[in-house]
Amino acid sequence: MTAIIQVTNVSKQFAQKSILSHINFDVAPGEIIGLIGKNGAGKSTLINMMLGLTEPTDGKITLFGQAPQSKTIKDKIGVMFQDSFGLDRVRGSELIQLVRSYYSHPLPFSEVVKLAALGENLTTMVTKMSGGQRRKLNFALAMAGNPELLFLDEPTAGMDANSRYDFWQQIQQLSQAGKTIIVTSHYLEEIEDVASRIIFLKDHHVLYDGPLAGLQKSFTHTIVEFDSSLPEAQIAALIHNGDLDSHNQSHYVFVTEDADAVVRELTPEIANVRNLRITQQSLDQIFREVIKEGD
Numbered sequence: 001m002t003a004i005i006q007v008t009n010v011s012k013q014f015a016q017k018s019i020l021s022h023i024n025f026d027v028a029p030g031e032i033i034g035l036i037g038k039n040g041a042g043k044s045t046l047i048n049m050m051l052g053l054t055e056p057t058d059g060k061i062t063l064f065g066q067a068p069q070s071k072t073i074k075d076k077i078g079v080m081f082q083d084s085f086g087l088d089r090v091r092g093s094e095l096i097q098l099v100r101s102y103y104s105h106p107l108p109f110s111e112v113v114k115l116a117a118l119g120e121n122l123t124t125m126v127t128k129m130s131g132g133q134r135r136k137l138n139f140a141l142a143m144a145g146n147p148e149l150l151f152l153d154e155p156t157a158g159m160d161a162n163s164r165y166d167f168w169q170q171i172q173q174l175s176q177a178g179k180t181i182i183v184t185s186h187y188l189e190e191i192e193d194v195a196s197r198i199i200f201l202k203d204h205h206v207l208y209d210g211p212l213a214g215l216q217k218s219f220t221h222t223i224v225e226f227d228s229s230l231p232e233a234q235i236a237a238l239i240h241n242g243d244l245d246s247h248n249q250s251h252y253v254f255v256t257e258d259a260d261a262v263v264r265e266l267t268p269e270i271a272n273v274r275n276l277r278i279t280q281q282s283l284d285q286i287f288r289e290v291i292k293e294g295d
């Protein structure tokens, strides 16, 4: 299948400082790519290069087989940036109509409003909107042109829990309808639920590119968690085959490559251990652990 995005040996420097180095990946139609990495890893820079807003220092990017700056592909792309759009002294509905007018096959106005769950906020001046409402409006603007390819940079920042849930449901439906989606988010549990593929940026490179299950396999750690009223020093003295990830009140979380060994080490105090659970690491836990390495 033809790739929607091709990133070939791309490097980026700002003022001689390397931000990204030798980045390679292709994106197929219908994929939801979760682009992750700590603050400053280069996620927005990579998105900006894919959008043709900044040029790679080296390498090549194509979208739909053409240069990102090509006018003929603009109709196929929707973008939701981290920052707001600046046009504050207008109503949400006016902005949506304005953006629709730039596209040759925009979605009907009512469909845009429904997709973004904007409801009664439509006639509100943008300056009067809450952070969450502005994110929804930004999403409406990204979808207004009925794009094939969507870039979402931190889309749910500021949204409440219900709105976030509805938003990701919407994204999954768009993906099932064939849209290709590139998303960055610091809410890794959300990325974990929706992304068909994770691209993890670290130290200027792609550290991992593949499905979440593969990421868990590459970093073959398991979580052993339990509740105990024993003090941390006593628990730490027992367990040598795992690293303490967190201790919150009576709840202990250990990361290990050998869960059986950790359970055996706990046996002398098993009467003081409750709710023992063994699970795979979540994306958030892997992320925090990998990010810590080398810092």
Ligand SMILES: Nc1ncnc2c1ncn2[C@@H]1O[C@H](COP(=O)(O)OP(=O)(O)OP(=O)(O)O)[C@@H](O)[C@H]1O
Pocket (backbone or CB within 6 Å): 014, 015, 019, 037, 038, 039, 040, 041, 042, 043, 044, 045, 046
């Ligand atoms: N126009 C620019 N000029 C100089 N440096 C820049 C420019 N844009 C980004 N940078 C630098 O490039 C690095 C990567 O920034 P970028 O915004 O791409 O990271 P990010 O992964 O999106 O971070 P965050 O998670 O905080 O949004 C940072 O060190 C940033 O300061």
